[in-house]
Amino acid sequence: MQSKLEVFKAEHCFTKKDIQESFSDYVKNNYLEVTDQQFTENYHKNILRLCERFQETLDNSLLPELTDDWWYYDFDLKNDGIELNLYYCNELELDENGELSGTTATQGFTLLNIKCDYLSVGQFAELHNVTDTTVRQWIRRGKLRTAKKVGRDWLIPSIAEKPTRGFKNVAYHWHFLPQSLSEQFCYLKDYNSIYIFQSKDNKAEFECIFGYPGTNNRSKVILTATEREKLELALIGSDLVEVIE
Numbered sequence: 001m002q003s004k005l006e007v008f009k010a011e012h013c014f015t016k017k018d019i020q021e022s023f024s025d026y027v028k029n030n031y032l033e034v035t036d037q038q039f040t041e042n043y044h045k046n047i048l049r050l051c052e053r054f055q056e057t058l059d060n061s062l063l064p065e066l067t068d069d070w071w072y073y074d075f076d077l078k079n080d081g082i083e084l085n086l087y088y089c090n091e092l093e094l095d096e097n098g099e100l101s102g103t104t105a106t107q108g109f110t111l112l113n114i115k116c117d118y119l120s121v122g123q124f125a126e127l128h129n130v131t132d133t134t135v136r137q138w139i140r141r142g143k144l145r146t147a148k149k150v151g152r153d154w155l156i157p158s159i160a161e162k163p164t165r166g167f168k169n170v171a172y173h174w175h176f177l178p179q180s181l182s183e184q185f186c187y188l189k190d191y192n193s194i195y196i197f198q199s200k201d202n203k204a205e206f207e208c209i210f211g212y213p214g215t216n217n218r219s220k221v222i223l224t225a226t227e228r229e230k231l232e233l234a235l236i237g238s239d240l241v242e243v244i245e
Contacts, residue, residue, distance in 0.1 A: 004092045005069060011100050012072035012089075016063040019073045019084065023058065026075075027051045042127060046116060046158040054082040054114040061112065071108070079146040079243060080157040084112035118148070118155040128162045138163050142232035145170060145245060149237040167198045167206075171244045172235045181234055181241075187221050194235075196228065 002010075013019040031039075031048055039047070054075070066072060070089040075082055091104040119127065125135045138144040139154055143163035147154045173193045182189045191210040199205040199222070206228040211218040223231065235241045 002098055004094060007094060007098070007100050008070065008072075008089060008092050008103075013074060014066040014072055016058075016061070016065075019063070019075065020055075020058060023051075023055060023075055027055070040161060043159060043161055050082060050114065050116045050159060054084075054112070057112055057114055058084065063111070073111075080118075080148075080159070081113060081115040083110050083114075085110050117158040119158055121154055121156070124156045124160070139236065140233055141229050142170075142236070145232070145236055145243045147236060148239070168245055169195070169197050170232075171195045172241050173244065174238075174241045176240055178238055178240055181238060184234065185231055187219075190217070196232070 013022050027048075031044065031051065063073065066086075072087055072089065073084065074087055075084050086108040087105040088108055089103055089105050092100065093102040095101040121132050121135045125132045128135075135144065135156075136154075139147045144156065144160065146160045147156045171193060175192065177188055177192070187208075187210065188194065193210065193212055195209045197207045197209075199207055204225055206223045206225070207220060208223055208228075208231075209218060209220045236243065
């Protein structure tokens, strides 16, 4: 049976060529050889454009070969771009067959960060044949969570999809919570994450769980739809908060 280090080295990227091949396979399997209509035409076009920009930047970058054990390269698709990160593997788990079943890693450095284009509220509205008011309502109601507040207005990533009906469960994470948010929403204090779910028993209520899974200080509150929208709008509007749908 292979050792954990041998399995780790077989499954991760340590050179520029490794990450180039891994990213090319990812694009091919997820966006080029897609047989069903899981993407809208607009999203498909914009995500491919973003992937091309990332690939081009990667091809023109200098990346040293990683020789220290447990360090590796990996890319991450974000709400508004693609990152190339350097990671350190803290823990690696193998199943009974000696195959990789899970890893725990710490992000070391972001080496590349390629952003997609941004659209104004008016441009996003025109693209999806709706009014500016409708787009602002989507943002206010927490249905367009990847929007970014710039001054008094909003910008929307070009890879953002038109919202669908119904509520989607969501998580928000942050390293530092602005004082204005901790004062306005006191239940956020002393936490660095929140998970929001629609109640199964009452669709008008939303369960908010604070803290990462496995931590001892997790807690929960129940919010109304209005309270949940107010909270999400404040979190979306903060540059220090990341959304994960």
